[in-house]
Amino acid sequence: MTTTETTVAITEEQALTLRAIVLEVLELEDEELTDTSRFIEDHEADSLLAIEILARIESDLGVVIPQDQLIEMTHLAAVRTVVARNAGGALHD
Template sequence: MSDDEREAKVREIVANVVELDESSLTRTGLLVEEHGADSLDAIEILTHLETTFSVEIDPKAASRMVNIDAILEILDEYGAK
């Protein structure tokens, strides 16, 4: 999967969980402060990421998922394909 495809998939997951239009998400937009995500949303996003990218992510990483860039970094950290 290319970087662009991976980013598109992350955007899709986040938009579905937080119930937003994908076009409203920027790479640096804060999910909690700007889009109203909460800790349960973070866990749901994490679960979808693990399933989609066949990777196991430490649940503590959910607190670092503040925007799309941070999520992409976490995926890199955990060797997501």
């Protein structure tokens, strides 16, 4: 038995919201954050900040991400991928 995973594309506005969440939680300037800069290694994030990012994604975008997927969210591009995978129609502006 195989399962099919559905990924919902996120809009540009939602991508900007994700970026804003990460910038605010990690207390970064816009130019410090790239799609592939690593939260822990490059920005000294810790597990509490990662959980705060999860909570903000849920409250701001209405997307619930299981905590076991937190390990995948190592940089902004990965956050967008995980959010898209878990959106399942739940994304709202």
